[in-house]
Amino acid sequence: MDKVKCECGFLNPHGTIVCESCGKPLTENDNDKKLLNMRYEGVARRSQTYTTTFIDKIWMFFSSVKVGIWIIVLLLVSSAVGTIYPQEMYIPPTVNPAVYYADEYGFTGEMYYQLGFHNLYGSWWYMLLIAGLGVSIFIASLDRFVPLYRALKNQRVTRHSNFMKRQRVYGTSKVDDIDDTFEQVKQKLTEKKYKISEENGNLVAEKGRFARWGPYVNHIGLIIFLIGCMLRYFPGMYIDEHVWIREDEIEVVPGTGSQYFVKNEEFLVELYDEDDEIFADAIQRAGAPVVKTYQTDAILYEREDTGTVGLEGDLKEIDHHEIRVNEPMKFDGFALYQVDYKLNELNTMSFTLENKETSETFGRMDIDLLDPQPEYDLGDGYRVELTQYFADYYLNEANVPSTRSKIPDNPVFIFKMFTPETPEGEVSFVGIRQNLEPLGENQYKMTFIDVDTKHVTALAVRKDNTLGFLIAGGIIFMIGLVQGSYWAHRRVWLQRINGEVWVAGHTNKNYFALRKDIDYAIEGTGISSPVDQVEEEEKAQKAEKDQNTSDVKE
Structure with missing residues (x-):
């Protein structure tokens, strides 16, 4: 679009309200007494100037403060809804979330799961809202920062008379010696840490311009913080998972790509002594033993080559650590925390085949409850097939045997016994304290012999490469907050117009402090104190209202 030329000769971008150089209003006549809107120095913003193309409309949409506020409201509402039921990370790790929410909370729980609130902070639509907020902040900041910076950079010392008259703080005076008066004012403003610029006998005093950039520094911090939040969902940037390991077993460390393995060499639980006088009352109130500490004696391995995963010959021991609560094992940016445990989990159940009439037994079956074999040969023509296995048995809604998980909390077996x-x-249908014969009376039965249990430890695997972004974003945000809150951008113009001294002042906040600075600078110079035109207008309106009230009473 064509640029707008001011009478001072400066070419302003199309849509400029106040000339960036001399300050003359470009869209109003010189007789207008309405105060100038100095929020963005009256500059042209792209979102208010270019409105025709598709890209312009996208820019307009995201540069709107209302759009940003609505995105924040949606984020707050969705975050609040996400606290109604527990997030997936807080439900038992062995259950199916799709089943858990429906069983525990009914229809609302099922909808909660279907809409993605169970894993709110990792859902695609929540990430889309965060991305939208980041784009809105970026575009809104850029839309305002660039023209504001350009206007402050281009401003001249000598300003148009209409610019002076339409500042909030404004006044005119006649003095005997203008040169001496200006020198005195200049010296006092310098004492107040103002930066003085002079042109054609006029001057402008300015300080605290950096405060104008406080909100934009805020926005930079927020954008960095949001980038850190989004990076958490990129592979390898953030890991927060759990791994359950039985004693004497080795498991791959989640998130390491099968590079690291950890072994639960031994799990220990220490209880408070019931005879200890200090803790006796607390233990009695609890009604059960109280855990003092629990730890995992862990060995960390690293795979040496790309051979068969899981063979100990391919693993190299690199660390041995006693993992306790708040005492993690750390390696290569990862940390293993002790978070939970399970004592005496069923590991192996042993059975024998018994003749019901003679009580004679044949062989022994040691069934690994985590990896049972389909068939067990007991010799001499005796064998047993494991036709079905339910690790955590229950009857589903159709009254059909099923399992809740692969954890052997309630193992049930359906055996088929073959003998000469x-x-x-x-x-035979065999479970804990049950031995049924669903197809009629049998000649043989499966007899329980022994059970072997193991302690199981739960380790949280944590890795956070986004923490630096979050900390940096938070620090930058706080710097911008302090920068914009505790300082103000103040400007004082003194000009010689028609033999008079014109004084005008502007600040982005706290006009009372600005007027104090001006009064200090002009004290004893013969320049009368400029007035606050907003206060004068309010006084005039109040006086008119009082007069009208008095006339009505009369």
Whole structure:
């Protein structure tokens, strides 16, 4: 678009309200007494100037403060809804979330899961809102920062008379010696740490311009913080997972790409002594033993080559650590924290095949509850097939045997027993304290012999490469907050116009402090104190209102 030429000769971008150089209003006549809107120095913003193309409309949309506020409201509302039911990370790790929320909370729980509130901070639409907020902050800041910076950079010392008259703080005076008066004012303003610029016998005193950039520094900090939040969902940047490890077993460390493995060499639990006088009352109130500490004696391995994963020959021990609460094992940016445990989890159950009539037993079956075999040969023609296995048995809604998880909390087996006397096989339904014969009376039965248990430890795997972004964003945000809150951008113009001294002042906040600075600078110079035109207008309106009230009473 064509630029707008001011009478001072400066070419302003299309849409400029106040000349960036001399300050003359470009869209109003010189007789207008309305105070100038100095929020952005009256400059042209792209969002208010270019409005025709598709890109212009996108820019207009995201540069709107209302749009940014609505995105924040949506984020706050969705975050609040996300606290109604527990997030997926806080439900039992062995259950299926799709089933858990429906079973625990009914229809609302199912909707909660379907809409993604169970994993709110990782859902695509929540990430989209955060991205939208970041784009809105960036565009809104750029839309205002660039023209404001340009206007402050281009401003001249000598300003148009209409610019002076339409400042909030304004006044005119006649003095005997203008040169001496200006020198005195200049010296006092310098004492107040103002930066003085002079042109054609006029001067402008300015300080605290850096305060104008406080909100934009805020926005930079927010954008960096939001980038850090979004980076948490990029592979390898942020890991917060759990791994359950049974004693004497090795598991891959989640998030390491099968590079690191950890072994639970031993799990220990220490209880408070019930005879200890200090803790006796607390233990009695609890009604159960109180855990003092629990720890995992862990060994960390690193895979040496790309051979078969899981073979100890391919693993190299690199660390041994006693992991306790708040005493993690740290390596390569990862940390393993002790978060939970389970004592005496079923590991192996042993059975024998028994003749019900003679009580004679045949062989022994040691069933690994985590990896049972489909068939067990007991010798001499005796064998048992494991036709079905339910690690955590229950009857589902259709009244059909099923399992809640792979954890052997309630193991149930359906065996088919083959013997020389029963070559067709007999079916037995065996569980804890139950031994049923669903297809009729059998000649043989499965008899429980022994059980082996193991302690299980739960380790939280943490890695956070986004923490630097979050800390940097927070620090920059606070710097911008202090910068914009505790300082103000103040300007004082003194000009010689028609043999008089014109004084005008502007600040982005706290006009009372600005007037105090001006009064200090002109004290004893013969220049009368400029008035606050907003206060004068309010006084006039109040006086008119009082007069009208008095006339009505009369």
